[in-house]
Amino acid sequence: MEVSTLTIDAIRKGLHERTFSAVELAGEALRFAEAENPKTNAYIHLSPERALAAAQAVDAALARGEDPGPLAGVPVAVKDVIVTRGLRTTCASKLLANYIPPYDATAVQKLEAAGGVILGKANCDEFAMGSSNENSAFGPVRNPVAPDRVPGGSSGGSAAVVAQGTAVVSLGSDTGGSIRQPASFCGVVGITPTYGRVSRYGLVAFASSLDHIGPFARNVRDAATLLGAIAGRDPLDSTSANAPVPDYTAALDGNVSGMRIGLPKEYFRDLTSESGQRIQAVVDGLRRQGCDIREISLPSTDYAVACYYIICTAEASSNLARYDGVRYTTRSESSETLSDMYRNTRGEGFGAECKRRIMLGTYVLSAGYYDAYYLKAQRVRSLIARDFSRAFTEVDAIVAPVSPFPAFRLGEKTSDPLEMYLSDIYTITGSLAGIPCMSVPCGTTSEGLPVGAQILTNHFEEARMLRVAEAVEREMAAG
Ligand code: GLN
Numbered sequence: 001m002e003v004s005t006l007t008i009d010a011i012r013k014g015l016h017e018r019t020f021s022a023v024e025l026a027g028e029a030l031r032f033a034e035a036e037n038p039k040t041n042a043y044i045h046l047s048p049e050r051a052l053a054a055a056q057a058v059d060a061a062l063a064r065g066e067d068p069g070p071l072a073g074v075p076v077a078v079k080d081v082i083v084t085r086g087l088r089t090t091c092a093s094k095l096l097a098n099y100i101p102p103y104d105a106t107a108v109q110k111l112e113a114a115g116g117v118i119l120g121k122a123n124c125d126e127f128a129m130g131s132s133n134e135n136s137a138f139g140p141v142r143n144p145v146a147p148d149r150v151p152g153g154s155s156g157g158s159a160a161v162v163a164q165g166t167a168v169v170s171l172g173s174d175t176g177g178s179i180r181q182p183a184s185f186c187g188v189v190g191i192t193p194t195y196g197r198v199s200r201y202g203l204v205a206f207a208s209s210l211d212h213i214g215p216f217a218r219n220v221r222d223a224a225t226l227l228g229a230i231a232g233r234d235p236l237d238s239t240s241a242n243a244p245v246p247d248y249t250a251a252l253d254g255n256v257s258g259m260r261i262g263l264p265k266e267y268f269r270d271l272t273s274e275s276g277q278r279i280q281a282v283v284d285g286l287r288r289q290g291c292d293i294r295e296i297s298l299p300s301t302d303y304a305v306a307c308y309y310i311i312c313t314a315e316a317s318s319n320l321a322r323y324d325g326v327r328y329t330t331r332s333e334s335s336e337t338l339s340d341m342y343r344n345t346r347g348e349g350f351g352a353e354c355k356r357r358i359m360l361g362t363y364v365l366s367a368g369y370y371d372a373y374y375l376k377a378q379r380v381r382s383l384i385a386r387d388f389s390r391a392f393t394e395v396d397a398i399v400a401p402v403s404p405f406p407a408f409r410l411g412e413k414t415s416d417p418l419e420m421y422l423s424d425i426y427t428i429t430g431s432l433a434g435i436p437c438m439s440v441p442c443g444t445t446s447e448g449l450p451v452g453a454q455i456l457t458n459h460f461e462e463a464r465m466l467r468v469a470e471a472v473e474r475e476m477a478a479g
Pocket of ligand 1: 178
């Protein structure tokens with residue numbers, strides 16, 4: 001069996017026809033991941049014991065004639081900001097290098113209940129802050145397509161394992177683009193569901209009003225299957241939505257004829273020409289399949305980056321206050337007094353980007369500045385959400401670029417945080433509005449670097465978004 005190209009459907013078939021057992025598949029996948037990981041550093045650590053135990057349970061269920069679930073035997077990687085019971089969860093931070101959670105995130109519990117096999121924890125930017133996966137205490141991740149380039153961030157490891165074939169699907173998290181941007185840089189599918197569609201219980205908080213868990217996969221169908229398995233109301237997350245979870249794969253009927261697709265003019269100004277050409281090819285393909293293509297305007301787009309970096313840093317400064325050397329964290333050894341202990345633990349433990357955000361966030365929330373920054377940013381956020389609500393009265397879905405440029409070189413943007421922040425200029429808006437959005441591969445540049453097209457729909461319209469994505473996928477396969 002060729003683990004690097006398997007899909008969920010192929011695994012289901014292989015298990016039912018007894019071509020391989022789940023334990024054989026897990027063993028092969030673990031061997032392959034161990035052999036290939038040094039090329040990308042995409043896994044922080046593997047979890048062979050847990051993987052084999054899960055695979056054994058799948059084989060036992062099959063032997064009893066039971067249905068082991070929609071993800072039976074599927075090798076999965078989980079971003080290391082999502083907690084796993086008994087399995088080290090580091091958030092790619094020195095502070096949590098030895099943290100072993102006492103519980104599973106709901107998404108993890110659901111994916112294992114559906115038969116998924118967790119191979120290990122995927123590398124990422126520290127506490128999910130970054131756009132290149134260079135902010136990890138465990139070293140950067142390399143893009144499997146072009147090893148001198150970044151995989152994108154912050155879920156760079158989750159995108160890289162799927163592109164590299166060292167997992168079939170994975171879980172990432174997205175606060176301002178951390179699923180879509182790495183998916184586009186690595187040439188895989190990545191979904192940011194509606195805010196509240198997937199429980200955040202057990203996702204280590206970065207900016208709680210923006211954090212989402214979502215799937216990565218090599219094709220739209222696998223991503224839809226994984227989304228269906230992890231979505232739904234969770235009493236442990238009061239912001240999780242009570243809306244029923246449809247069968248997302250059933251929506252992939254291939255018919256987009258008559259669908260109204262909006263192209264926001266603000267998103268096509270600063271694109272590199274090659275990325276622009278790829279998106280244009282997507283648009284032409286959708287038109288051929290009967291879509292009605294219209295230009296739309298999302299006028300508040302220009303304020304999105306500023307608005308996001310106020311809200312996310314404010315929330316981060318409050319969420320990260322808990323890493324203080326008293327709870328969870330590795331404590332600094334060299335302190336005489338209590339305040340030294342706090343200062344040294346945090347000073348030695350946090351990387352530069354986390355410190356920058358804690359300081360910015362503390363500043364924007366400070367007395368006297370709250371109205372000028374945080375409150376104003378919240379108002380702008382409402383305007384951005386209103387832009388989308390208006391647009392969705394005219395169109396059924398929006399197609400846009402994911403990133404202004406393809407994967408950049410390691411080290412290229414590390415000296416200029418503002419330049420790095422601009423990587424997310426097209427993804428932040430959807431996150432602020434809380435709507436579902438995804439990246440689907442749409443070919444490569446002349447240098448062979450993947451480009452992703454972004455598809456956005458109104459709240460809880462994941463099924464429609466996936467249908468458009470599949471149409472794009474079909475168009476790309478046809479060349
Ligand atoms: N790159 C963005 C940031 O650094 C988004 C991160 C994310 O979505 N987790 O905040």
